[in-house]
Amino acid sequence: MVPTLLGRVQTRLVLLAVIGGIVTAIIAPVLPVSAPVADKYRDAYLVLAAVAVLGIGWEFLYQLLMQWRWEKDWPTLFGLVTLVPEGLLVWLLLQAGAIPGIVGTVSAPAFCIDFLAVWLSVWLVANGPMRVPFIRWRFRGGRLA
């Protein structure tokens, strides 16, 4: 991808909201957590929101790091492996109780399944199918508006 800062932020927010929202809706009830379905949904969407909000900060960092690349591109693999630091940060914040509104305890397996499913779906859509409805998106650095 060849993003601009605004494009990065817009793409992240829209894809997390739409694709992340759908994936969360599907997998939240089957996550291995012993809690009522309503609580599972609540926690899963709060984690999703945390990824989105914290992600804005991450995108600033990625944009800064990209400046050292001559091509000013963000290789496909970077978009995948950044799940590691981002996932870890959200997990640590969860453990520290720093994500407001979480009810109950989010287990490590549940977090991993939820986070990976959302991340992989968003990454796959951003690297291909996104170009089908939005033909100008890739030429505008990922901006949708």
Place this chain on the structure above:
Amino acid sequence: MADKPMTGGDLTEELLSSDSWTDAMVEAAGIPVVDVPLVSVGGGIGSFVTVDYLRIAGVKPERMRVLSNLDFPWQTYEYLTRVSQIPRGERIRSDSASRPDNIWGFPSYALAEAVRDRSLRPLWQVLVEPIWADYYTPKAGQVFAGLEREAKRIGYLQMLVKGQVRMVRRRRGGGYFTILTPPAGSAPTQRVAYRAQFVHLAVGYPGLRFLPELQQFRIEHQDFHHVVSAYEDHEHVYDLARTTPVVVMLRGGGIVASRVLQRLMDDRERLGLPTEIVHLFRTYISAAHGPNAWSRRKGGNGFAYQGFNYPKSVWGGQLKSRMRRLEGDERATAYKLMGGTNTPWRRRWQAQMRAGRNSGWYRTMSGTVDQMLLKDGKVVSMVKTPQGVIDISADFVIDCTGLEADIAEHRVLADLLEHSGVSRNPLGRLDVERTFELRGAASGTGVIYASGATTLGGYFPGVDTFLGLQIAAQEIADDLARRGFCRRIGPLRSTSQWLRWAAGREP
């Protein structure tokens, strides 16, 4: 019209000298007029992707004509890639998602190849490129097959009119006349005029030039055997190398030089040939270069290295957005910084060149040549190097510099520059708006658009590439939609049209 004498349907003095023509002037010349809302002049890949875009935007084939002397859009491209050592089975220098036969770039070439060959390799390559693998690039044959399929799907042949375009002139009252010279014997008149509100120019490279000293050598010695251009058929070089030990001198440090070098090195390796190669660079790049750490390009052993013609983000990211805002000298400087001659860093080429350097059969030099002589059947180049003048004797000199001719050497463009008030951009090519409208050429509600190599130097740098032509086509289609010629492709139409593309159904 009946009482006026017919002149055989040719251009008259009045027409030739007038900047704008009336319908009556054309009629008086006896030139038949064909009315069509849009004509695209060129008929190469630039015309193809533009009409493809417009077809997908809902324009019927009968509302567009492509005027061209080419039989199919990839004809010139295929010729040039073939002679410059990229036959159908070799990979071109283009990104996986730059598909001139698919405006969405999805599925990418890598995905299509993976599905066709039932192999995960292309997908793995796009996943780890460019750090752990070279950039994935498609095979030329895959590109041509896709173009052929898309040409059939959009009814390209229905829109194609064969002939040589002579000029585009303003029409008084709005729009333009595009004069076509049909193939001899195919029409009752010498010329046919296409009266259109919109004209799209995609005439490609105005022409190629030789290095001046090579040109002089060829003229002086009438020798087209020892000194050749990589852009013309030069198989005799490789043929002779197969039977006789030869020394080949290469000039230039771009992708074509890399390709020719690869061919020589492949033949050497495969057939056990003793071919020696001397590679002369005018600008010798010895290391990474650029003004600061945020703007530093890889380089070494003479070459400047970059995956594609420009840094990748000119086709959509940060650099595209920045260039869009630059004017005049600032833009020209930015072009200089990120353009120039460059070639991709490919693992196989690096290994071959390293082996050649270590064994002494591949030598690189930095310098220029003032004079060349023919001595005992060999070409002697007097190379001016930082260490003094060195005579290099070679059996063949291959010019891979790909110097481009001035736009005024193209007849249609020369006529436009003279009669239509168009001007040049900071790099001396056609000056276009961000929408690819040709500045200064408006005629009433009529617009001329231009895309491709002739517009290099504009607000968008990657014009002479597959993706660049599609970006131009998108801007042109959107501008035409604003002018009411077609509808703007929104998310729903885009998706439904993609489904039609996938099913191979016409737009």
